[in-house]
Amino acid sequence: MTGKGGGLRRELTVGEVAERSGVAVSTLHFYESKGLISSWRTDGNQRRYGRDVLRRVAIIKVAQSVGIGLAEIRDALATLPNGRTPNAKDWARLSARWREDLDLRIKQLTKLRDRLEGCIGCGCLSVDDCPLRNPGDKAAEKGSGAQYLKPA
Amino acid sequence: MTGKGGGLRRELTVGEVAERSGVAVSTLHFYESKGLISSWRTDGNQRRYGRDVLRRVAIIKVAQSVGIGLAEIRDALATLPNGRTPNAKDWARLSARWREDLDLRIKQLTKLRDRLEGCIGCGCLSVDDCPLRNPGDKAAEKGSGAQYLKPA
DNA sequence: GATTGACCTCAAGTTAACTTGAGCTTTTAC
DNA sequence: GTAAAAGCTCAAGTTAACTTGAGGTCAATC
Numbered sequence: 460m461t462g463k464g465g466g467l468r469r470e471l472t473v474g475e476v477a478e479r480s481g482v483a484v485s486t487l488h489f490y491e492s493k494g495l496i497s498s499w500r501t502d503g504n505q506r507r508y509g510r511d512v513l514r515r516v517a518i519i520k521v522a523q524s525v526g527i528g529l530a531e532i533r534d535a536l537a538t539l540p541n542g543r544t545p546n547a548k549d550w551a552r553l554s555a556r557w558r559e560d561l562d563l564r565i566k567q568l569t570k571l572r573d574r575l576e577g578c579i580g581c582g583c584l585s586v587d588d589c590p591l592r593n594p595g596d597k598a599a600e601k602g603s604g605a606q607y608l609k610p611a
Numbered sequence: 612m613t614g615k616g617g618g619l620r621r622e623l624t625v626g627e628v629a630e631r632s633g634v635a636v637s638t639l640h641f642y643e644s645k646g647l648i649s650s651w652r653t654d655g656n657q658r659r660y661g662r663d664v665l666r667r668v669a670i671i672k673v674a675q676s677v678g679i680g681l682a683e684i685r686d687a688l689a690t691l692p693n694g695r696t697p698n699a700k701d702w703a704r705l706s707a708r709w710r711e712d713l714d715l716r717i718k719q720l721t722k723l724r725d726r727l728e729g730c731i732g733c734g735c736l737s738v739d740d741c742p743l744r745n746p747g748d749k750a751a752e753k754g755s756g757a758q759y760l761k762p763a
Numbered sequence: 764g765a766t767t768g769a770c771c772t773c774a775a776g777t778t779a780a781c782t783t784g785a786g787c788t789t790t791t792a793c
Numbered sequence: 794g795t796a797a798a799a800g801c802t803c804a805a806g807t808t809a810a811c812t813t814g815a816g817g818t819c820a821a822t823c
Contacts, residue, residue, distance in 0.1 A: 483811085484770085485811070486810085488771090488772090503818080504770080506771090521726075530809090565717060568720070569717060571676065571713065572710060575710060624800085625799085625800070625801095626798095635782075641780075645780090655790075655800080657790085658800080681779075
């Protein structure tokens with residue numbers, strides 16, 4: 460192998476990871492500081508990553524796009540075998556964990572869409588009938604903060 | 612009418628709006644500073660709100676829960692007739708505007724859920740087959756940032 | 764062997780969406 | 794008529810998720 464630019468290497472520099480994963484170098488530093496990814500150092504104190512970091516970053520991005528926060532992602536990734544390449548069962552566990560969130564969110568959004576249709580959409584002004592309008596008004600008597608949807 | 616605590620009044624103080632809408636007083640100040648709601652002042656410089664503010668706040672909350680930012684909400688609310696109580700057509704326009712967003716987001720999340728099943732879930736490691744894994748790795752040759760989903 | 768590009772660290776800045784606090788005025792209640 | 798509750802303004806703080814910048818090191822290249 461002629462050093463760099465050749466075939467597959469198992470080690471990646473931070474720049475390479477950045478390019479291949481599509482996130483900025485500073486973001487990788489940041490993720491590392493938050494414990495979402497890890498690396499080892501060369502003699503010259505530069506970071507080196509294993510190939511699985513690409514997978515991790517991809518998963519971070521996917522999870523984020525679903526609305527999952529970095530802290531939760533970190534906790535989930537932390538359940539993966541430390542230092543070793545995760546197997547199918549490991550990934551399945553992750554997937555299951557988030558799938559529930561995802562299903563729930565989809566359900567909520569769908570419900571919301573229907574309410575949007577029926578409430579904002581119809582322009583109904585009845586205080587007692589409109590589920591969108593009601594919670595805020597009922598609070599006047601009940602004296603508790605309105606609950607709109609309260610994301611689980 | 613014995614002043615406060617009686618039947619329906621059309622004017623609401625900031626505290627009343629806060630209680631009935633379930634948001635903090637400071638939040639109402641904040642929304643006003645951002646142009647999402649408006650009020651007039653008494654001689655003593657205190658805010659007074661029309662009843663429709665409850666509706667507005669409810670809508671703000673609903674829109675937020677869908678992931679719409681305050682700036683976009685402000686713009687949408689700004690299309691409502693200024694100062695006058697909006698009619699059914701006005702609300703319908705709002706609803707239509709956000710319904711698209713909502714449909715899109717639901718679609719994306721659903722797609723994502725399926726991918727999650729098929730990719731993270733199966734634990735597949737094939738660089739070429741896995742849509743979750745691939746974009747990041749392909750970038751090595753293509754030299755462009757990876758596109759995961761690129762929310763429209 | 765020196766220049767240039769990739770890295771490193773650490774602090775500070777950024778945006779969104781609010782909250783908290785200080786210091787002061789107005790209303791409401793006894 | 795006075796004291797407590799509710800308001801007001803304005804500045805600064807908070808969290809998430811990063812980015813930017815300063816100042817200095819490492820490494821690949823001509």
